Amino acid sequence: MKSILFSIHNQISSFSKSEQKVAQFILDHPQEVITMNADTLANKAGVSAATVVRLAKILSTEGFPGVKIQLSAETKVDDSLYTEVDPKDPLNVVKQKMEFRIGHTIEQTNVxxxxxxxxxxxxxxxxxxxxxxxxxxxxxxxxxxxxxxxxxxxxxxxxxxxxxxxxxxxxxxxxxxxxxxxxxxxxxxxxxxxxxxxxxxxxxxxxxxxxxxxxxxxxxxxxxxxxxxxxxxxxxxxxxxxxxxxxxxxxxxxxxxxxxxxxxxxxxxxxxxxxxxxx
Amino acid sequence: MKSILFSIHNQISSFSKSEQKVAQFILDHPQEVITMNADTLANKAGVSAATVVRLAKILSTEGFPGVKIQLSAETKVDDSLYTEVDPKDPLNVVKQKMEFRIGHTIEQTNVxxxxxxxxxxxxxxxxxxxxxxxxxxxxxxxxxxxxxxxxxxxxxxxxxxxxxxxxxxxxxxxxxxxxxxxxxxxxxxxxxxxxxxxxxxxxxxxxxxxxxxxxxxxxxxxxxxxxxxxxxxxxxxxxxxxxxxxxxxxxxxxxxxxxxxxxxxxxxxxxxxxxxxxx
DNA sequence: TATTTATTTGAAATTTAATTTCTTTTTTCT
DNA sequence: AGAAAAAAGAAATTAAATTTCAAATAAATA
CATH class of the missing domain: 3.40.50.10490 (Glucose-6-phosphate isomerase like protein; domain 1)
Structure with a gap:
């Protein structure tokens, strides 16, 4: 699965004017888009819902909900600050935090x-x-x-x-x-x-x-x-x-x-x- | 954002019988659930759509679509076969695959x-x-x-x-x-x-x-x-x-x-x- | 054990969101 | 400038999610 943000970035010039507004908004606020519906995004981007849906069809076979799902897959929140292990944490919380920290460490080492x-x-x-x-x-x-x-x-x-x-x-x-x-x-x-x-x-x-x-x-x-x-x-x-x-x-x-x-x-x-x- | 799979795993015993069927199906096939609608999941789990939605409400404030989005965020292509390291892989690919594998292993160990x-x-x-x-x-x-x-x-x-x-x-x-x-x-x-x-x-x-x-x-x-x-x-x-x-x-x-x-x-x-x- | 009460569940109704259609507007090309 | 094509939005339609409500099941009480 290739990155949807990357794909938007690459194709954006081939979109129509209104579609570009939507695309740019997604690039600028991917995290927010995840919680929006097509109507809200249309308003924010200053276009109609139909345009949002049309663009979504280009980006994902699953339409607008599919775009949100793909965005969610690659736009993970970096809450590294909140993952420091604390002596008061119960074990199940420690597990979650450690899981994140280890993943983050390997990711960074790769860089x-x-x-x-x-x-x-x-x-x-x-x-x-x-x-x-x-x-x-x-x-x-x-x-x-x-x-x-x-x-x-x-x-x-x-x-x-x-x-x-x-x-x-x-x-x-x-x-x-x-x-x-x-x-x-x-x-x-x-x-x-x-x-x-x-x-x-x-x-x-x-x-x-x-x-x-x-x-x-x-x-x-x-x-x-x-x-x-x-x-x-x-x-x-x-x-x-x-x-x-x-x-x-x-x-x-x-x-x-x-x-x-x-x-x-x-x-x-x-x-x-x-x-x-x-x- | 806490792990939804982890959260399901922890709470599963507190769910009702039908809800547990759905929860178990999600744990077993998180990747597939992402592309399903509530009705399809209900059929697969042998329950009604209402049950799926009820469980979704427990798991996410955004309902069933929210569950799919959260699953997508943490179930980054669980294609273990796809991530198997191959001797022909260049180092940068190995790095990516290993990053995924390590993360997956820790996640599974947590379960x-x-x-x-x-x-x-x-x-x-x-x-x-x-x-x-x-x-x-x-x-x-x-x-x-x-x-x-x-x-x-x-x-x-x-x-x-x-x-x-x-x-x-x-x-x-x-x-x-x-x-x-x-x-x-x-x-x-x-x-x-x-x-x-x-x-x-x-x-x-x-x-x-x-x-x-x-x-x-x-x-x-x-x-x-x-x-x-x-x-x-x-x-x-x-x-x-x-x-x-x-x-x-x-x-x-x-x-x-x-x-x-x-x-x-x-x-x-x-x-x-x-x-x-x-x- | 029978009866009541609470909980769970699914079918149907409703609401909401997504999508399509169709018309209007804008752009492009003679 | 006028015709054709493309783009865009409003409204209609369809699909999905959610809620309601009645039936079924389980739990509690007598």
């Missing part, structure tokens, strides 16, 4: 994350012989997920919190370092980035702050959204965690499709070995 | 997960002296997240893949065991559940299959959605992982708010100690 950065990062990993992943706290969870996903497609990743071990590992050539840090301020990560640079090892960083110290020390910065939750309530904001995991997933996907048949085979083997020996 | 189960589980954890968490593969990531979240609010959780260690741990009284298994078929988890039952230790299971062997051996089953992704492509489906993490987050939230002031304080201390000594 901030640059496709070409993801692809370049996947290429770096493809080229490397050894991949090291590092993250502390909630980011260690993401690092572990990163490790799991890539090991399953035959790309071994070393994930450890032992910075000394990583430092000694990345002095080798054909190595890549993946750093995960929500704030981009973790000192250990910064130190590792410096070591990497001293040995021409590419640094891929997953963070929400592209201007952070760590980001500046990285070759590729994969930026995810971070819809600042109630700080009092949740340090390890689950939305941020999900955004990071989402970035890892896209990176993994990008890598996977570079040599899809080969990697899919490895993936199948991984699954089969579990099925055969552990179930 | 399948029972609030009272979450609260009971939180109560079990509150009552326990020792909490053990176990999961393998992608579920180990979830177990790790579970551990992190609860340690931060002063509730130590032991998370290990060493089944023998857990088995020896849960022979102690005032212990609770949290098992995470997407399929609910992991044999190690089942064994641990049996051990727990032999020692009157409550078992909380996070799984997508409430009829799985593990679910049957558990005291509380927290069921999350699992929108079966392209099996060839992704074994450790990220949407399932996110659904599990989401369940953990709700459980954590539920626990947190049982003694909010006290737990918020502990949370603050956790954060301060990191700030002070590690940054």
């Amino acid at each position: 901030t994350l640059k496709d070409k950065d993801v692809k370049r990062a996947a290429q770096f990993i493809e080229n490397a012989d050894d991949v090291y992943a590092y993250g502390l706290g909630a980011s260690s969870i993401v690092a572990a997920d990163f490790q799991q996903k890539f090991i399953r497609v035959g790309k071994p990743v070393i994930q450890t919190m032992d910075t000394h071990l990583i430092a000694t590992g990345i002095v080798q050539p054909k190595t890549v370092l993946v750093l995960i840090s929500n704030t981009g301020e973790t000192v250990e990560s910064q130190k590792l980035a410096e070591v990497a640079h001293g040995h021409a090892v590419p640094v891929i960083t997953i963070t929400h702050d592209k201007k952070s110290p760590l980001a500046k020390k990285s070759d590729i910065v994969l930026v995810h959204d971070d819809s600042e939750e109630n700080e009092k309530l949740r340090t390890a904001a689950t939305t941020s965690l999900m955004a990071q995991l989402y970035v890892v997933d896209l990176l993994y996907y990008s890598y996977l499709t570079m040599n899809f048949d080969e990697n899919a085979l490895k993936l199948r083997e991984s699954r089969d070995v579990i099925r055969k020996y552990f179930k | 399948t997960l029972k609030d009272k189960d979450v609260k009971r589980a939180a109560q079990f954890i509150e009552n326990a002296d020792d909490v053990y968490a176990y999961g393998l593969g992608a579920s180990s990531i979830v177990a790790a997240d579970f551990q992190q979240k609860f340690i931060r609010v002063g509730k130590p959780v032991i998370q290990t893949m060493d089944t023998h260690l857990i088995a020896t741990g849960i022979v102690q009284p005032k212990t609770v065991l949290v098992l995470i298994s997407n399929t609910g078929e992991t044999v190690e988890s089942q064994k641990l559940a049996e051990v727990a039952h032999g020692h009157a230790v409550p078992v909380i299971t996070i799984t997508h299959d409430k009829k799985s062997p593990l679910a049957k051996k558990s005291d509380i089953v927290l069921v999350h959605d699992d929108s079966e992704e392209n099996e060839k492509l992704r074994t450790a489906a990220t949407t399932s992982l996110m659904a599990q993490l989401y369940v953990v987050d709700l459980l954590y939230y539920s626990y947190l708010t049982m003694n909010f002031d006290e737990n918020a304080l502990k949370l603050r201390e956790s954060r301060d100690v990191i700030r002070k000594y590690f940054k």
Whole structure:
């Protein structure tokens, strides 16, 4: 289903004068139109109801009610301000708010994350012989997920919190370092980035702050959204965690499709070995 | 704007018998309802149009057309097949599809997960002296997240893949065991559940299959959605992982708010100690 | 258990909204 | 300028939604 607003925007010059008035009103006030009937919209646009209906027929096979339904589908109210979780909220309200927040975070990450950065990062990993992943706290969870996903497609990743071990590992050539840090301020990560640079090892960083110290020390910065939750309530904001995991997933996907048949085979083997020996 | 499907789900038991038929039909086929008129829906649900309209009045101030519009707003093309990620998809398409899938998974989890189960589980954890968490593969990531979240609010959780260690741990009284298994078929988890039952230790299971062997051996089953992704492509489906993490987050939230002031304080201390000594 | 009362339900009537028809007005093209 | 075509609105029609009311069912009371 293509966007009706987009479609109006594209076709508007082909409409008649009165139809254009209606079309423009819809473009300017899509949210309001949803609650109007054809008569009201006609008055607002300064035309007759027949014109509204005629335009509606062009835009939707279901006539004017169909236009309202399509508008409703794409004009979701952004009530992000009202979705902050409060300790007094009952669980069912929390669920609703979280649902919205998570959706919003992924949506935003889709905007901030640059496709070409993801692809370049996947290429770096493809080229490397050894991949090291590092993250502390909630980011260690993401690092572990990163490790799991890539090991399953035959790309071994070393994930450890032992910075000394990583430092000694990345002095080798054909190595890549993946750093995960929500704030981009973790000192250990910064130190590792410096070591990497001293040995021409590419640094891929997953963070929400592209201007952070760590980001500046990285070759590729994969930026995810971070819809600042109630700080009092949740340090390890689950939305941020999900955004990071989402970035890892896209990176993994990008890598996977570079040599899809080969990697899919490895993936199948991984699954089969579990099925055969552990179930 | 609150979710109309969610609202139907919550209120359905308060509806009359005929209204319930209509409500159930809407829950089962929201996408189709959007293109129906009240009469058609009445026929499909086996009731009269008057009943459909009566129910619509409960659900929306704008009557039946209002219900359709609200459904349209939240039922953005529920074509799961259409959103299945394909290896040939370019990254920007993958992003769109994933955004939809993740949103859908969380939404569905909100429906399948029972609030009272979450609260009971939180109560079990509150009552326990020792909490053990176990999961393998992608579920180990979830177990790790579970551990992190609860340690931060002063509730130590032991998370290990060493089944023998857990088995020896849960022979102690005032212990609770949290098992995470997407399929609910992991044999190690089942064994641990049996051990727990032999020692009157409550078992909380996070799984997508409430009829799985593990679910049957558990005291509380927290069921999350699992929108079966392209099996060839992704074994450790990220949407399932996110659904599990989401369940953990709700459980954590539920626990947190049982003694909010006290737990918020502990949370603050956790954060301060990191700030002070590690940054 | 029988009887009354309240609730639920669907058929029919009514109202409201959408759509079509038809006439008038405006525009376009000789 | 005048004829033809297109656009627009008023009024008529049709379709959909809603309300009313009487019958049926369920719940409560004696």
